[in-house]
Amino acid sequence: MHATPLENNLPWQAGLVTARRRLEKAVLTIVGGNGLLPYPCYRTVPDISTSMDKTYKKSPMDFTEGGNLARKKSEMAGVMSSSIMPQPRMSISWLTVLNREVIACTRCPRLVLYREEVAREKRRAYRDCEYWGKPVPGFGDPEARVLVLGLAPGAHGSNRTGRPFTGDSSGKFMFPVLHETGFANHPTATDRDDGLRLSDLYITAAARCAPPDNKPLPQELANCSEFLDRELDGLRRVKVVVALGKIGFEAYLNYLKRRGMRISRKIYMFKHGASYATPDGKVLLASYHPSNQNTQTGKLTRGMFVEIFKEAARIADK
Numbered sequence: 001m002h003a004t005p006l007e008n009n010l011p012w013q014a015g016l017v018t019a020r021r022r023l024e025k026a027v028l029t030i031v032g033g034n035g036l037l038p039y040p041c042y043r044t045v046p047d048i049s050t051s052m053d054k055t056y057k058k059s060p061m062d063f064t065e066g067g068n069l070a071r072k073k074s075e076m077a078g079v080m081s082s083s084i085m086p087q088p089r090m091s092i093s094w095l096t097v098l099n100r101e102v103i104a105c106t107r108c109p110r111l112v113l114y115r116e117e118v119a120r121e122k123r124r125a126y127r128d129c130e131y132w133g134k135p136v137p138g139f140g141d142p143e144a145r146v147l148v149l150g151l152a153p154g155a156h157g158s159n160r161t162g163r164p165f166t167g168d169s170s171g172k173f174m175f176p177v178l179h180e181t182g183f184a185n186h187p188t189a190t191d192r193d194d195g196l197r198l199s200d201l202y203i204t205a206a207a208r209c210a211p212p213d214n215k216p217l218p219q220e221l222a223n224c225s226e227f228l229d230r231e232l233d234g235l236r237r238v239k240v241v242v243a244l245g246k247i248g249f250e251a252y253l254n255y256l257k258r259r260g261m262r263i264s265r266k267i268y269m270f271k272h273g274a275s276y277a278t279p280d281g282k283v284l285l286a287s288y289h290p291s292n293q294n295t296q297t298g299k300l301t302r303g304m305f306v307e308i309f310k311e312a313a314r315i316a317d318k
């Protein structure tokens with residue numbers, strides 16, 4: 001009669017193999033008929049008899065109590081127990097959860113109708129583009145010390161590309177400045193797959209959907225405020241908030257008020273280049289929005305905008 005693999009092993013090897021089989025059976029019992037564990041990763045059990053044969057075929061001393069037998073038995077038992085344990089579930093970041101909720105939002109019927117209508121009809125220059133047509137989540141470095149707070153997505157910019165200030169004239173004005181001041185790895189932003197990365201800077205907006213005439217209603221801003229609150233609460237390293245335009249400026253002050261802080265509108269006046277220490281320990285830095293209306297009329301020049309972000313970097317480094 002031929003010996004089975006179990007009988008070929010030394011007694012203590014056979015004991016480990018038997019233990020392994022029992023544990024496998026227990027795992028299968030727990031898992032059930034679908035063969036799925038409630039974890040994304042599951043390492044298979046190694047063939048202990050084979051691995052032990054390879055491990056112990058060294059010298060006779062390896063199989064004596066005077067050798068390293070006890071240590072090797074302990075090591076192999078540790079390998080067996082660790083390899084059958086399911087790996088812990090990778091936690092999903094709070095920012096990923098938030099952005100998924102932002103993208104799925106339908107709270108404002110007027111904005112839903114408008115953003116989807118624009119995405120269907122398209123601008124002639126973008127006829128061959130697939131529009132995003134959904135709320136636009138924030139973008140940038142989750143560990144940023146500088147936060148840029150804008151107004152809302154552009155109808156044929158962010159509403160088309162799905163990323164803030166990407167694919168429109170405001171972005172063409174802003175990203176070269178961010179690159180020059182060290183916050184962006186290159187000066188252009190065309191789509192979500194263009195390789196653009198931000199360092200120490202995060203971009204978000206008071207409203208997440210493109211509004212008609214670039215004017216969100218007060219209730220629409222209020223509906224979006226929950227997302228903004230969670231975003232600002234989660235970006236814990238932020239030291240400077242660069243508010244682009246009066247609506248972005250007011251959005252941050254309203255956030256502070258919702259967090260129970262006293263804000264005097266007489267003290268916090270919107271003016272390009274003005275900076276204010278806020279009750280939450282941050283600095284609010286005001287800037288004109290880089291819209292066509294401001295940049296083409298000279299109200300906001302490149303030099304003025306560069307200085308805003310140089311100042312933001314200086315404050316962040318203090």
